Amino acid sequence: MEGRAEELGRLDFYDKTGRNWRKQLGSLGSGNHFIEIVLDEEDGVWAFLHSGSRGVGNRLxxxxxxxxxxxxxxxxxxxxxxxxxxxxxxxxxxxxxxxxLEWAQEFALLNREEMMERVIKLLQYRCGDFEVVERIQCHHNFTQRENHFGEDILVYVVRGKGNAQAFNTAPHGAGRRMSRRKARDSFTMDDFDRLMTGIEVNRSEAFLDELPGAYKDIDLVMEQSKDLVEVIHTFRQIVNVKGA
Structure with a gap:
């Protein structure tokens, strides 16, 4: 991890900003952050994770x-x-x-790389050696300078279809339809067990606010975003790990 931290630069400055950030490099975090093992339409196995710049990004x-x-x-x-x-x-x-902002985005990228390396090593330890045939790295929240319609602007980007009217961007995700408090008040552990059937998951009331019902219907969001995105794969989860 120290080697990855050295890639970031300005270490002394950010040590003053968030003294524990080096320890968080390679950690998942809480909220909607997750690590999953998922299967695609042809039962291809994917290691999938979602995380950002952790505590130091929040402090900045x-x-x-x-x-x-x-x-x-x-x-x-x-x-x-x-x-x-x-x-x-x-x-x-x-x-x-x-x-x-740019430093935090680089931290987030290195954080995901570190976690993914650990996930792959663990899978190889448990399942035997295998070939990684593809890696996709997308920022959690991302801002960069771009030029659209003759004007330099800052754009929040995930992966787009190339629609110029949307600055070549796509939706971040489904988005919440309930606040965390409302979700905790609305769902029970019976709902948790029903919705997580068939998925190996760390069962806890702490994750009631992350149940699928707390979010918008992803199929509807994808349908409404068809001018912006092309669906390459649809995953189904078999293992889900959340940070508490």
């Missing part, structure tokens, strides 16, 4: 949100909601934010 984001709110208050900018505070491009505060 919280810091820059606080800075933005302070600037709004200082400059007397009236907003309908304080959470709409923003940083003006061309200012030192904006440049600092972009620097930290």
């Amino acid at each position: 984001a919280t810091h820059h949100i606080r800075v933005a709110k302070g600037i709004m208050e200082r400059d007397g900018v009236e907003l309908p909601d304080a959470d709409l505070a923003y940083l003006q491009e061309g200012t030192p505060e904006f440049d600092d934010y972009i620097t930290d």
Whole structure:
């Protein structure tokens, strides 16, 4: 892990920002983060994981949100909601934010690479040696400078179909239809057992807010996004690991 950390640069600065971030490199996190073993339509086996920049990314984001709110208050900018505070491009505060954002995105990428290497090694230990025929690496939340319609903008990207009207982007995922609190109030462990039938999973009330019913219907989302995305595979889970 230390070798991967060295790839990031500016280590002393980020050690001050979040002193435990090096220990989190290679860890899953909680919420909607997961590691899964899934099967595709032809019973091909995929190791699948979803995670981001962990605690240090959250700390960096919280810091820059606080800075933005302070600037709004200082400059007397009236907003309908304080959470709409923003940083003006061309200012030192904006440049600092972009620097930290890019660092956190690189951390997230290395974090996923480290976890996937561990998952593959564990599978090979348990199942015997096998060939990895394909790797797909997509950012959790991603921002980069792009030029669309003659204008440089920042775009949040997963994987798109190439629709110029949508800046070549695609939906992040199904998206929640219930808050975590509402989901915990709405579902029981009986629901958990019914919905997780056939999936090896760490059974816990802590994951009631992550049941499928708390999210929008993914099939409907994909249908409504057909101009933006092309479905390559549809997976079914056989093992699910969540971080508590």
